[in-house]
Amino acid sequence: MFNASQLAMALDRDGEEPIYRQLIRHIRAQIESGSLPAGARLPASRELADHLNISRISVVNAYAELRSEGYLSAHAGRGTFVARDVSPNRADPDLKPNAPAPVKEANNADRPLREMMRLARQAGVINFGQGAPSPEFFPVATLREALNYILEHDGPKALGYEMPEGFAPLRAAVRDYVGALGIRCTSNDVLITGGTQQALDLVIQALVSEGETIITEEPTYIGMLDIARTRRISVHGIPSDHEGIRIDLLEQYLMEHPTRLIYVMPSFQNPSGSVMPLNRRRQLINLAHQHGATILEDGVYHEFRYEGDHIPPLRALDDYGVVIHASGFTKMLLPGLRIGYVISDSKHHQRLVRVKQAADISTPGLNQRAIHLMLERGIMAQQLERNNREFYRRRNAAIEAARRHLPPSAQWRIPQGGLYLWVRLPNNGPTAAELYIPAIQKGVGYAIGNVFYPNHPDAYSMRLNYGAHRPADIELGFKRLGEAWRDMAQSYSDIERQLVL
Numbered sequence: 001m002f003n004a005s006q007l008a009m010a011l012d013r014d015g016e017e018p019i020y021r022q023l024i025r026h027i028r029a030q031i032e033s034g035s036l037p038a039g040a041r042l043p044a045s046r047e048l049a050d051h052l053n054i055s056r057i058s059v060v061n062a063y064a065e066l067r068s069e070g071y072l073s074a075h076a077g078r079g080t081f082v083a084r085d086v087s088p089n090r091a092d093p094d095l096k097p098n099a100p101a102p103v104k105e106a107n108n109a110d111r112p113l114r115e116m117m118r119l120a121r122q123a124g125v126i127n128f129g130q131g132a133p134s135p136e137f138f139p140v141a142t143l144r145e146a147l148n149y150i151l152e153h154d155g156p157k158a159l160g161y162e163m164p165e166g167f168a169p170l171r172a173a174v175r176d177y178v179g180a181l182g183i184r185c186t187s188n189d190v191l192i193t194g195g196t197q198q199a200l201d202l203v204i205q206a207l208v209s210e211g212e213t214i215i216t217e218e219p220t221y222i223g224m225l226d227i228a229r230t231r232r233i234s235v236h237g238i239p240s241d242h243e244g245i246r247i248d249l250l251e252q253y254l255m256e257h258p259t260r261l262i263y264v265m266p267s268f269q270n271p272s273g274s275v276m277p278l279n280r281r282r283q284l285i286n287l288a289h290q291h292g293a294t295i296l297e298d299g300v301y302h303e304f305r306y307e308g309d310h311i312p313p314l315r316a317l318d319d320y321g322v323v324i325h326a327s328g329f330t331k332m333l334l335p336g337l338r339i340g341y342v343i344s345d346s347k348h349h350q351r352l353v354r355v356k357q358a359a360d361i362s363t364p365g366l367n368q369r370a371i372h373l374m375l376e377r378g379i380m381a382q383q384l385e386r387n388n389r390e391f392y393r394r395r396n397a398a399i400e401a402a403r404r405h406l407p408p409s410a411q412w413r414i415p416q417g418g419l420y421l422w423v424r425l426p427n428n429g430p431t432a433a434e435l436y437i438p439a440i441q442k443g444v445g446y447a448i449g450n451v452f453y454p455n456h457p458d459a460y461s462m463r464l465n466y467g468a469h470r471p472a473d474i475e476l477g478f479k480r481l482g483e484a485w486r487d488m489a490q491s492y493s494d495i496e497r498q499l500v501l
């Protein structure tokens with residue numbers, strides 16, 4: 001066992017960072033450096049609190065957070081231990097030795113959580129953890145017909161290399177499609193990409209250099225955190241509320257840290273479901289303009305609205321040319337065809353095309369033609385209408401099930417679109433990570449909220465994708481989740497008592 005005096009750390013009692021956060025940082029660093037080895041027992045919370053002359057609740061909170069991040073494990077009656085599967089440095093195997101940490105600590109610390117989330121793929125588990133709509137929505141017969149038509153009419157032309165910018169008729173169709181959302185552009189401003197994910201990655205490669213920092217909302221899309229890690233850039237998360245990124249905090253940050261790129265999802269944000277109102281959209285654009293920053297707008301859920309009024313994308317409101325718009329026909333139609341796009345002005349477009357060509361020469365022409373045909377024949381619009389009707393039904397089922405089965409003091413907002421319910425569990429029970437395995441054992445999975453935070457994780461948050469499940473499964477899944485929470489809350493309060501005493 002490590003005694004309290006072996007856990008040497010200098011705490012800044014007058015600084016802005018709360019003591020329990022400093023404690024988390026120090027203990028995490030000691031685990032990562034190997035000076036606290038796997039299996040080591042930590043001092044009891046009272047002993048450490050007395051030794052450091054801090055409150056016991058700070059230690060309890062720090063231990064709870066580190067447990068939820070997978071660094072520590074607690075065993076009722078025996079104490080708190082460094083988790084067995086934590087290796088020194090937790091380095092990404094893709095990174096060169098001694099490379100600077102590309103993304104801040106919390107983001108690397110979520111790796112065991114991500115691995116845990118794979119457990120939800122077992123048969124019999126109702127998995128609310130994935131990010132895609134259900135395959136039952138995919139228009140398989142229509143695609144078959146479209147592919148046959150294309151192969152008959154275009155033959156080998158559909159199977160060769162395309163222009164790196166994309167298949168010209170699809171670029172024109174995208175221009176018209178985004179035009180209906182209020183975005184004015186020419187087809188020369190459109191670059192076709194391998195899904196929205198590649199669109200985001202290309203923008204990062206084209207605009208941001210290794211070692212630089214970008215701004216995101218906190219929480220944000222996990223795929224952007226992955227891009228940041230692999231491109232070796234840092235992420236600074238600006239806290240968000242139910243209307244998106246906090247403009248006051250963003251302004252404060254930009255005044256002290258000029259930053260080139262701000263990544264946001266203004267409509268039905270992933271994971272929180274927030275929608276940025278019109279006035280905040282305008283404020284954001286003005287702020288970016290004043291500070292010489294570019295906004296990367298991710299519009300992949302923009303059209304998933306089933307209630308409330310349409311709000312134009314940022315790019316449609318942009319009089320200064322500061323917004324790059326990325327989106328795709330994946331979530332709303334066929335994720336596997338991997339068709340996305342970027343709309344940008346010529347100063348970025350040329351560079352993006354070069355980066356795209358270096359990445360993969362061109363997006364498959366057959367897939368581009370299939371999406372083009374579906375747009376031309378109005379299938380996209382039909383599909384969207386049908387999906388949104390069904391998502392609305394499922395959203396209602398999720399809200400009813402949440403009211404019936406989730407703990408009474410759990411919090412959520414009713415989404416007006418998108419696929420996700422973002423839930424905050426009460427603090428007096430298990431964290432989302434602690435609940436995860438018991439929930440899987442009951443037959444339900446979800447996305448652990450911590451993985452979406454670049455800097456300051458919230459251990460009690462979780463994302464539930466109701467859009468991927470039928471109402472009966474939503475009801476059953478939420479019931480299982482509620483039962484898992486109640487069972488665990490009981491044993492959790494016993495463990496917590498052990499830690500505090």
Ligand SMILES: Cc1ncc(COP(=O)(O)O)c(C=O)c1O
Pocket residue numbers: 131132194195196197198221223265270298300327328329330331335339340
């Ligand atoms: C916010 C957001 N952006 C981008 C993507 C990537 O989408 P695509 O399948 O179009 O690459 C996702 C997928 O989950 C997403 O949630």
